[in-house]
Amino acid sequence: MEDILTPAVAGVAAVSFAAAWVVNTFIRVRHGYPLENSWGKSVYPKHDAQAEERVKLVTQENAALRAELGSVKDRLANVERIVTDTGYGLSHEIDALRSVDHGRAPEKEKMQ
Secondary structure: OOOOOOHHHHHHHHHHHHHHHHHHHHHHHHOOOOOEOOOOOEOOOOOOHHHHHHHHHHHHHHHHHHHHHHHHHHHHHHHHHHHHHHHHHHHHHHHHHHHHHHHHHHHHHHHO
16 A cells, blocks of 8 residues: 555545535524634624614514513403403302392382
């Protein structure tokens, strides 16, 4: 066996490493991972005023939606309480009031 590290093998290795680096960078950019320079500092994404303004708007909208969701949960809890606690009892109370009103109706007519 001759030398294992021939110029052809070194060339194939260099091209393979370069292709792997390009594919790795493409995948990272496509999925939103920040790129790093040779010193490990983040290169991408760059922070600009427009992006920061968008983050502020989305944060405010998120807070408003959370507040609205809280109020909807409170209202739903009240509706559930009304339905489960007094749903059947309420109909019986209304029927009892109707029977009392029917019993008193002739007395009212006599007074008039």
